[in-house]
Amino acid sequence: DTAVSQTPKYLVTQMGNDKSIKCEQNLGHDTMYWYKQDSKKFLKIMFSYNNKELIINETVPNRFSPKSPDKAHLNLHINSLELGDSAVYFCASSSSGRDTYNEQFFGPGTRLTVL
Amino acid sequence: KNEVEQSPQNLTAQEGEFITINCSYSVGISALHWLQQHPGGGIVSLFMLSSGKKKHGRLIATINIQEKHSSLHITASHPRDSAVYICAVRIGGSGSRLTFGEGTQLTVNP
Numbered sequence: 001d002t003a004v005s006q007t008p009k010y011l012v013t014q015m016g017n018d019k020s021i022k023c024e025q026n027l028g029h030d031t032m033y034w035y036k037q038d039s040k041k042f043l044k045i046m047f048s049y050n051n052k053e054l055i056i057n058e059t060v061p062n063r064f065s066p067k068s069p070d071k072a073h074l075n076l077h078i079n080s081l082e083l084g085d086s087a088v089y090f091c092a093s094s095s096s097g098r099d100t101y102n103e104q105f106f107g108p109g110t111r112l113t114v115l
Numbered sequence: 116k117n118e119v120e121q122s123p124q125n126l127t128a129q130e131g132e133f134i135t136i137n138c139s140y141s142v143g144i145s146a147l148h149w150l151q152q153h154p155g156g157g158i159v160s161l162f163m164l165s166s167g168k169k170k171h172g173r174l175i176a177t178i179n180i181q182e183k184h185s186s187l188h189i190t191a192s193h194p195r196d197s198a199v200y201i202c203a204v205r206i207g208g209s210g211s212r213l214t215f216g217e218g219t220q221l222t223v224n225p
């Protein structure tokens with residue numbers, strides 16, 4: 001029973017291509033996130049959605065477009081891929097309810113390599 | 116300067132040793148998380164703290180809100196504890212982003 005799942009796990013593509021990474025959570029959470037982990041293993045927030053609404057949009061190139069069709073899904077589409085986009089992308093989810101611990105659960109990550 | 120600083124960056128220990136990893140932050144936070152990332156890459160949440168101390172098995176996490184400091188302790192360390200340990204703080208209310216430290220690479224030798 002995977003709580004937060006991402007597909008694909010590995011993605012190798014050429015510069016200039018467009019690709020998508022999908023994320024799904026079955027925890028009933030209402031908030032989902034995309035994080036990027038660079039080659040130095042440093043994690044940084046990219047986007048956050050709450051109830052399908054964008055609430056955090058860090059300084060990310062507009063080639064990156066998140067899409068949340070429903071509360072359980074947050075997909076990441078990347079246009080015109082560049083070498084610098086190579087990284088591991090993690091999806092996470094949490095609940096925003098006042099009485100919860102708001103712990104974040106992470107997906108297994110998608111390793112994107114742009115050649 | 117990063118809002119979240121961890122020390123040490125790298126730590127090598129012998130099996131059985133008591134280990135401490137430190138985290139300092141420079142902003143007001145609503146919660147602090149300790150995460151573990153294994154060589155395979157998956158990230159697991161170990162603790163979420165807003166005050167005091169939490170214990171889970173051989174792991175103990177403490178936080179001092181006034182001093183803006185948290186520690187993660189591992190008692191009777193084991194080679195399977197080898198991983199990257201990441202401190203992250205939540206700034207703002209529930210559902211807010213996490214801001215991460217750079218991680219501490221722990222290696223426990225048998």
